[in-house]
Amino acid sequence: MSVEDTSRAATAARPNVVLVHCHDLGQYLGCYGADVDSPNLDRLAADGVRLERSFCTAPQCSPSRSSMMTGAYPHENGVMGLAHMGWALDDDWATLPKYLRDAGYSTHLLGFQHEVPDDPTRLGYDHVDTTTKRALDLVDVVDDFLADRAAADAHAAAGDPFFVSVGIEEPHRPFRREYVPDSVYDDPGPDEVDLGDFPYLPDEPGVREDVADLQSLVAGTLDPAVGAIRDSLSAAGLAEDTLFVFTTDHGLAMPRAKGTCYDAGLETALLVHQPGVVEGGAVHDDLVSNVDLAPTLLDLVGVDPPTDVAGRSFADLLRDGAAHDRDRVYGEMTWHDRYNPVRSVRTDRYRYVRNFSVLPRVFVPLDVVPTAAGRAVHEQFHVEQRPAEELYDLERDPHERRNLASDRTPFETAADASDPHPEYVDVLDRLRSDLREWMAATDDPLLDGPVPYADVE
Template sequence: MTSPHIVLVHCHDLGKYVGCYGAAVDTPRIDDLADNGVRFDRHFVTAPQCSPSRSSLLTGRHPHQNGMLGLAHADWELHDDEHLLPELLAEAGYETHLFGLQHVTEYPDRLGYDRIHTEQPLTAETPPSIHETARARTVADEFATMATAGDHDDPFFASVGFFELHRVGENGHFGFEGDRYETPDPETVDPLEFLPDRPGIRSDIAAMQGMLSAIDDGIGTVLDALEDAGLADDTLVVFTTEHGLAMPRAKGSCFDPGIEATLLLRYPGVLESGRVVDDLVSNVDVFSTLLDVADVELPELEVDDGGIAGRSFAPLLLDDEDGYEPRDRVFAGMTWHDRYNPTRAIRTERWKYVRNFWHLPAVYLTTDIYCSDAGREVHEDCYGEQRAYEELYDLEADPLEQNNLVAGDGPDDPDLERTRDRLREELREWMDETNDPLLEGPVLPGDWDAISLSSTDGRR
């Protein structure tokens, strides 16, 4: 198989909030991509936050392995010796392009792209003039110009990053810019099943749907450009996001709405159209899969932290059963965001076990959610109680994860106790194998040496 062009389209804070996953929204171009490609129904991310999760896409490693334990604009950076997806593809002969946002590093030149087409925005606090360069419709147009401008004799890899659905902060309030996009009447939108049906939540859902229309348009522009350039049949298109919706009990949490993510792949004539995969996969696997499809070997790492954590699911897509190793569990976690929130989780087909390592509210809200209409509707619900140090959910009986089966003094049922103990041990083994710093105690923020004060004799 000839190495295809690869177009990786990604956006902020989407989760699986698109029509092809059952959401009551109008996303015709995204749905068309799913109809003509492969949809992964149980795709989860390594972290319910931006930079750490994105770091897994680029390295095939968990955030605590590659150094991205917090946000890129908050003193966290990838380790210097990490092997990055665009760098590896460039070394294999790919021409590599970055369009729109990346939000993995404050130093985008280190990512290994041959050409960076867009000034790099970072967060909602970034000046609005910078955000404009990463809006979906703008970024998609930039990609279309590149795609239709050349012969592309050599394969190319294009990372196409959209700013939407990120909240934007102004005067202490974070919203989805409902006055910028065409939004439906809040009374007409469907509520989210994992949240109560309250006015502030409805207004945010409506504004979010306006932003979503821009993502759908951007996807359409990318697909049309490939068709117009005669590249569609030779291109693997991947569409994903880094974590769940920027809503309570989603972004910033290890509940399924926080770690679930869209994953759609299209490669005409190679991947089966309309296929739905319900295998457990992690976004840490996308790295290995794309290298596999491009016929690029995984890097050899001399590390003691488990090395490459992802495994290729290309054999699953190409019906090579002998080469495919299905997952029976995925891992996720969070350490730093706008504050310390150290959490690790293991999810199987039926069970979710979460270990919390700090004194935390019942549901942690990132600042952009806390200072939103939706966040204000649930402040008391989320911050009125302290979260348990251990959580266990039966996802078959309790898919919304409302009933922690090991709350209080622990389970009375011996079977539940055995399940808790088994998952607890599997999580600890994984943390040990990947050299998770939480096993050694609290993780200090960012570059602690730079921000600590030294005593006169040089000791801290």
């Protein structure tokens, strides 16, 4: 066998990769303990591995997704705001589909992406179908892709592996959608909703309506779509040779979640299944970040992950349960539809948040504001000026309600502002230094002052 034949055989032996990613889900699934009907995604967790403490680098779409695709933090790869508002990965950036294409994979985007505002082929995709981003419609798009692949010429059908990124819009707001049948929203009704998954929100009619619609959208569109995609892979005889990954970009589109650097804004569902390799329903509580996702997926399929990015593979955790070498995760926000600079670090026990706000009042992205009576909740939670620093003891205060740092704001030096809790002064000093060192090591432009808007027309 020639060197070329050996190389082709090695490539053909690699598993296919299917990455399904949705908007704004956080960890709102039954397998994470949420009160929502998600049997298909729960089954994926039972077949594979569930990451209990998976976080993203940014509580908003484009910056978080830029980390998923590059293994770099948003302020490193330049995507510090939303793609449709001018921020984009430069063509020179290596991405997950580019790495896989170089390794012999065909690469395909079906549905949604948000790392560039224009031509997704810039990200390394050979084939793009963005005709829909609706969950249930994408089932048909995936079926068409699999049928086309089966009908391809003998060379392609001989086993060249493929990478498919399936981008689903739901459950992005609005939770109630015209194209979703009314019957989907019949159960649960607002009166039956359990608000225990939302300790940071009050029991108000608008909140109950929101949560009921959210539950219906997850249960009626997202979950069955993922189940159908897995069924299609099985029917095509590909499931046993496919690494299947499901994740989301950031936390739920609720006040004090999306658009914040708290757990509720940065936590992400992450489910991985690779028959014979990553299976058995294991649950791991190691801290992982989606900056680690691209290196991990490359490692799992036998492609050397990059060594010049911040992300580090946790493939050994998925395969063998070996501890992941990460004792803290970092989060950031710079621009959304206006300037909102925040940085954070989370360890096993503590979260430290540094607010660099230049606004007199806290800003919350417009796409997390609840509808109807829920707007009062937005006002209740987000009219105050954030303090310059926040520290939370997650062991004693898992919902991050009691700030143990000073309540002094970025504009305030008043003597009557509170001092840090005396029990946590050392922790505050340590995490404050740690965050600054990370910002310096990663050349965070925020250290030099306010970050200007993207240089676009």
